[in-house]
Amino acid sequence: MASMRRSLRSAGGGPWTALAVAIAVPTLLPLLVIAGSFSDIDPAFWSHLRQYVLVPVVENSLWLVAGVAVLATALGTTLAWLTAACEFPGRRVFQWALLLPMAMPGYVTAFVAIGTLEYAGPVQTALRELAGGEIWFPAIRSRGGVIAVMSLALYPYVYLLARNAFLTQGREALEAAQVLGMNRRRGFFRVALPMARPWIAAGAMLVVMETLADFGTVAAFNYDTFTTAIYETWFGEQSVNSALQLSACLLAVVLLAAVAERRLRGGRAFTGGKAGGRRIVLGRGRWAAAVLAGTVLTLGFVAPFVQLVLWSAQTWSEEFSSRYLGFAGHSLLLAGSAALLVTTVALLLGYARRNASGGPANILASLATRIATLGYALPGTVLAVGIFAPLAALNGLLNTAARAVTGTDPGWLVQATLATMLIAYAVRFLAVAHAPVDSNLLRITEDIDRASKSLGVAGWSMLRRVHAPMLRGGLATALVLVFVDVMKEMPITLMTRPFGWQTLATRVFEMTSEGLWERAALPAIAIVLVGLVPVILISRRTTNAF
Amino acid sequence: MTTRSRVRALLFPLAAVLITACGAPAEDELVVYSSRNEPLIKPLFDQYTAETGVTVQFITDSAGPLLQRLEAEGANSPADILLTVDAGNLWQAAQQGLLQPVSSPALSANVPEHLRDPDNAWYGLSVRARTIVYHADRVSAENLSTYAALAEPQWQGRLCLRTSKKVYNQSLIAMMIAERGEEATEEVVRGWVGNLAAEPFANDTAVLKAIAAGQCDVGIVNTYYYGRLLKEDPELALRLFWPDQDGNGVHVNISGAGVVAAADDTGPAVRFLEWLSSPAAQAQFAASNMEYPVSDAVDVDPLVAAWGDFVGNTINVSQAGALQADAVRLMDRAGYR
Numbered sequence: 001m002a003s004m005r006r007s008l009r010s011a012g013g014g015p016w017t018a019l020a021v022a023i024a025v026p027t028l029l030p031l032l033v034i035a036g037s038f039s040d041i042d043p044a045f046w047s048h049l050r051q052y053v054l055v056p057v058v059e060n061s062l063w064l065v066a067g068v069a070v071l072a073t074a075l076g077t078t079l080a081w082l083t084a085a086c087e088f089p090g091r092r093v094f095q096w097a098l099l100l101p102m103a104m105p106g107y108v109t110a111f112v113a114i115g116t117l118e119y120a121g122p123v124q125t126a127l128r129e130l131a132g133g134e135i136w137f138p139a140i141r142s143r144g145g146v147i148a149v150m151s152l153a154l155y156p157y158v159y160l161l162a163r164n165a166f167l168t169q170g171r172e173a174l175e176a177a178q179v180l181g182m183n184r185r186r187g188f189f190r191v192a193l194p195m196a197r198p199w200i201a202a203g204a205m206l207v208v209m210e211t212l213a214d215f216g217t218v219a220a221f222n223y224d225t226f227t228t229a230i231y232e233t234w235f236g237e238q239s240v241n242s243a244l245q246l247s248a249c250l251l252a253v254v255l256l257a258a259v260a261e262r263r264l265r266g267g268r269a270f271t272g273g274k275a276g277g278r279r280i281v282l283g284r285g286r287w288a289a290a291v292l293a294g295t296v297l298t299l300g301f302v303a304p305f306v307q308l309v310l311w312s313a314q315t316w317s318e319e320f321s322s323r324y325l326g327f328a329g330h331s332l333l334l335a336g337s338a339a340l341l342v343t344t345v346a347l348l349l350g351y352a353r354r355n356a357s358g359g360p361a362n363i364l365a366s367l368a369t370r371i372a373t374l375g376y377a378l379p380g381t382v383l384a385v386g387i388f389a390p391l392a393a394l395n396g397l398l399n400t401a402a403r404a405v406t407g408t409d410p411g412w413l414v415q416a417t418l419a420t421m422l423i424a425y426a427v428r429f430l431a432v433a434h435a436p437v438d439s440n441l442l443r444i445t446e447d448i449d450r451a452s453k454s455l456g457v458a459g460w461s462m463l464r465r466v467h468a469p470m471l472r473g474g475l476a477t478a479l480v481l482v483f484v485d486v487m488k489e490m491p492i493t494l495m496t497r498p499f500g501w502q503t504l505a506t507r508v509f510e511m512t513s514e515g516l517w518e519r520a521a522l523p524a525i526a527i528v529l530v531g532l533v534p535v536i537l538i539s540r541r542t543t544n545a546f
Numbered sequence: 547m548t549t550r551s552r553v554r555a556l557l558f559p560l561a562a563v564l565i566t567a568c569g570a571p572a573e574d575e576l577v578v579y580s581s582r583n584e585p586l587i588k589p590l591f592d593q594y595t596a597e598t599g600v601t602v603q604f605i606t607d608s609a610g611p612l613l614q615r616l617e618a619e620g621a622n623s624p625a626d627i628l629l630t631v632d633a634g635n636l637w638q639a640a641q642q643g644l645l646q647p648v649s650s651p652a653l654s655a656n657v658p659e660h661l662r663d664p665d666n667a668w669y670g671l672s673v674r675a676r677t678i679v680y681h682a683d684r685v686s687a688e689n690l691s692t693y694a695a696l697a698e699p700q701w702q703g704r705l706c707l708r709t710s711k712k713v714y715n716q717s718l719i720a721m722m723i724a725e726r727g728e729e730a731t732e733e734v735v736r737g738w739v740g741n742l743a744a745e746p747f748a749n750d751t752a753v754l755k756a757i758a759a760g761q762c763d764v765g766i767v768n769t770y771y772y773g774r775l776l777k778e779d780p781e782l783a784l785r786l787f788w789p790d791q792d793g794n795g796v797h798v799n800i801s802g803a804g805v806v807a808a809a810d811d812t813g814p815a816v817r818f819l820e821w822l823s824s825p826a827a828q829a830q831f832a833a834s835n836m837e838y839p840v841s842d843a844v845d846v847d848p849l850v851a852a853w854g855d856f857v858g859n860t861i862n863v864s865q866a867g868a869l870q871a872d873a874v875r876l877m878d879r880a881g882y883r
Contacts, residue, residue, distance in 0.1 A: 139745075221748070392620070510606060511585075
């Protein structure tokens with residue numbers, strides 16, 4: 001502890017850099033597996049890919065990422081500002097309810113949107129009956145459709161982070177701007193928005209990574225992206241190595257985006273202020289605000305949830321059993337312990353990068369951070385295999401060693417244990433926890449540390465009395481995001497779970513893998529309900545706390 | 547309770563979970579890796595346990611990850627049996643050396659030759675027929691004949707298909723390549739694409755609903771999806787048509803299983819596969835998902851029997867795996883998404 005305190009004070013780097021590197025090690029496993037795939041390059045595959053697949057897939061992916069990034073960021077930021085700083089009808093409910101779409105798996109929203117709005121769906125069928133013939137209707141299974149649905153599913157990432165920024169940036173700056181003669185709009189664009197930029201950029205980055213790695217939602221639209229090409233290469237063309245090589249290309253794109261995001265932050269210091277102050281009372285705009293929030297909530301949550309309830313009612317007697325307690329228990333155990341673990345690791349990583357100042361140590365820590373948070377950009381199944389395979393190999397060695405010592409086969413399976421699951425979740429979701437925690441750490445400037453120390457508050461006491469209150473919003477955000485993401489996660493859970501373990505998410509998989517969507521509704525609802533309670537609790541807490 | 551004892555109270559159960567989860571299944575158990583889902587297989591496992599006392603441990607996942615898992619676990623894999631829902635993945639598993647050939651007179655007798663691996667590494671346990679479906683009011687069955695004929699101009703703007711990314715379609719095209727070669731098959735697929743009334747759908751049920759709603763008139767689906775929709779709506783105006791009855795027959799795929807190469811003692815696994823291919827288990831295996839039994843000795847489910855008899859393709863289903871990659875590339879070239 002003494003050494004830790006010393007290094008905190010001196011900001012020297014050594015142990016902190018080592019910590020950052022240690023945290024990045026598990027992520028190196030899948031990266032090494034991917035790198036290893038380049039030992040075997042199939043020219044026939046690549047020439048086929050170049051000629052027939054690459055152009056449409058890259059074009060689709062770029063449109064999708066750009067569209068979802070812009071729309072989700074615009075929605076998330078606008079709604080965050082409205083609920084954090086303004087007053088409009090329903091604001092008290094909307095401020096937490098707008099988080100609900102996060103608990104709704106994207107592929108469920110997609111399935112419901114398509115089922116409802118397609119030619120054979122109830123809306124178009126009713127319109128045709130009204131019109132007495134064929135009608136024109138925008139195609140839901142289109143680029144616009146998939147962008148809209150994914151934005152509705154992903155805007156909460158931006159919303160949660162931006163709201164945390166708006167709530168804690170203090171209203172004095174905005175009031176100062178108004179004293180200086182800026183009107184409200186200019187005050188927002190010139191003061192509040194720039195001050196929230198790191199949070200918005202971090203949220204947008206999460207949206208970009210999630211969009212690039214998504215399979216379930218785009219598959220429901222049959223919209224070909226880089227990730228569907230990876231899966232098709234792997235399972236259709238039965239070429240694991242080529243699929244991993246494609247994954248490497250995907251990672252390169254994400255790294256570029258990550259550098260861009262860092263640039264957006266521009267290395268400035270972002271100060272916080274005292275929260276509170278008067279809310280902006282909107283004029284006629286208050287109804288527009290209520291309609292916008294209501295529409296987003298309806299499309300992103302209420303409509304799919306109602307559909308799930310209707311399906312569950314149909315299949316309840318067939319699907320429900322006392323086993324659901326076990327499913328929910330496993331889901332909660334995994335999501336809860338992963339949320340705690342991943343948030344803790346993210347906090348350590350954030351401090352490691354912050355304290356590892358000084359030339360090479362800092363560069364190494366930054367690089368380690370970048371690597372450690374790459375897992376979120378990998379398609380889930382690729383990551384699952386990338387972690388499982390090395391651990392299974394390790395397990396083989398351990399078993400062989402134990403056999404040599406004891407003479408009997410211990411039959412260990414370290415690759416399918418809770419510990420393995422948690423490591424895999426950490427690799428996958430560290431970025432999700434890191435984004436809000438690191439954004440908040442930016443606010444704790446060295447000036448603050450110096451001021452604190454000059455007042456005699458240093459070391460652990462400074463962490464507890466100065467840092468902790470400033471980090472609370474970011475930590476709460478990280479916990480919620482990881483918890484909800486793990487509740488929905490499928491590929492890693494399926495691959496690394498101990499024998500006989502079922503969670504709500506694997507139950508959804510059991511049904512959707514055979515196209516039994518109606519029966520998948522009950523576990524999906526359970527995910528929403530069990531995933532929602534903590535979301536509401538924490539958002540209540542954050543809204544009251546500041 | 548002090549903080550420390552509280553921490554301990556939390557840690558002990560956690561450690562217990564970590565450690566017990568570590569233990570491999572016991573000796574008298576069978577371990578199955580299955581991509582056939584739990585509601586379809588668990589009743590059979592339970593029945594086997596009741597009859598023989600052998601317990602069946604299983605995990606479910608998609609076939610691709612299961613194969614990767616077997617490969618990564620190598621000789622230390624606890625798995626005895628790999629169970630999948632199409633021949634392509636079984637072929638691939640055998641190709642990667644993940645399955646071992648087993649000889650069993652019972653399996654050879656119960657499973658027709660074209661529905662099992664020529665080298666006995668895997669055996670079909672139920673048949674999935676992929677056939678033509680049409681709207682009874684808008685299409686006359688006389689105008690239907692073969693899969694290939696759906697490329698004819700008369701179906702312009704009237705055809706609906708599921709995505710080429712589904713293995714069922716990849717197997718169908720692979721079998722067509724086996725029958726008529728790449729060039730002729732590619733021409734057919736181009737014709738299909740030209741006749742599409744809508745972008746390919748994500749699943750068979752969506753194809754059926756699109757035909758029912760009038761977006762298109764014909765499509766290609768697995769029969770059990772039709773059966774599910776028919777159970778929901780007995781008045782459904784859709785009918786199945788058995789194509790290629792004068793030629794190679796209806797495209798069939800299998801749900802099947804093989805013994806994992808890492809299994810030291812194949813006896814229990816083989817006995818389980820033999821039991822699954824026996825008439826009693828066969829009826830249930832197929833009927834649970836409105837599929838067809840592999841064994842001729844078993845009657846099909848009455849609801850399924852009502853769709854009529856058909857001649858199935860007798861080319862060995864292993865071709866679906868051997869030509870799958872070719873089929874994928876062919877569909878890319880033909881613009882079938």
